[in-house]
Amino acid sequence: MGYRCFLHTLSFCLAAAFMGQACAVERTETVECELAEGGAFILQAKHDWAQPGDFSSRRTHRDDQQDFKVYYRARGTGNLVYTGANLEYLNLQQRRTLELLCSRLGSHQGQPGTGLSLRMPGEKRFWVPARTGKSDLDKEEQKRIDALLTQRGLRVMGKNGALAIRQGKLVQELPLYATDVPACAETNAQQCPVSAVLRMSSSDRGDTWQPASIEAAPYFFETGMALARQAGLAHPSARSLRNYRNRDESGATPLEQPCLKEECTE
Structure with missing residues (x-):
């Protein structure tokens, strides 16, 4: 070529x-x-x-x-x-x-991932879980999550996310931002600080997920830091x-x- x-x-x-x-x-x-x-x-x-x-x-x-x-x-x-x-x-x-x-891409816990797939330790190929992301949850769970986010004044930060095996479980974190932060007013703002994460975990490689929760102490992100400066991205x-x-x-x-x-x- x-x-x-x-x-x-x-x-x-x-x-x-x-x-x-x-x-x-x-x-x-x-x-x-x-x-x-x-x-x-x-x-x-x-x-x-x-x-x-x-x-x-x-x-x-x-x-x-x-x-x-x-x-x-x-x-x-x-x-x-x-x-x-x-x-x-x-x-x-x-x-x-x-x-x-x-x-939208990164490496967490030594595992390169796309938010939709990851390469687990000791493997060369990437693995795509059966379901990932908030949109793949059932409608009732999505409604519950939306209500929690509205109550806390939080929103999911674009299409970003981290996916990795941690302590034997598949863990996914979606960064959240506060709706009243000026730096987050622009769509897909890279200087928008992470306020919390929406965390989901699975014990069966993504076939089923435990109820999602909003966490102020993320595994893969640092709260208060702009998305562009997050380690691992x-x-x-x-x-x-x-x-x-x-x-x-x-x-x-x-x-x-x-x-x-x-x-x-x-």
Whole structure:
């Protein structure tokens, strides 16, 4: 997928343009989210990048946009392991978007996880529990939790969460924020401090969960600290920040050399 493929793609697009046809190539956008332990999560999202056949137009078209597939790369290796999790695609023009995506991933108790899956100690593959998150609970339990949150003036902090095995139990914590804190007024605010967590635990690997509770002493988060500064969360690498700085608004310039679907493989 290098220079030779790019030249082939360029010549194909030029030929298509002269024939008045649009040129579509497959692009992969990659975000690298680093962990303090040395590993990293690699996010990859594919889409079709089309150049109109009419040279008079500088606009390009993005079609068939896919979500980010989340892979994990252990420290000292180049192998990517699929985590079983996908993240909704977000436009990567702003640094805060990269930080938002990476903050949904992390490593707790030495276990890299996505909030929906985790790699348990001694294992290389990621395991996806049967059910995770507040939305997977039954309706009555969700109503009970919503009432507790309203009573305490708390809300779940975006799509962030930590999932890990602790003392033989599968534990999930969703960070909560106070609705009256100014720093939390903006949606997905990274400077919003964690006020408490919604904790759920399971003794059967997520098949059933004990009633959720609001806890002021989290296992995986530190109360009073902004989400962006929480230990264990992933952060965008310097390389990813450089790649997506000053990006063309239309996405016309690929950040990675594109390859035709029928010509190149990963």
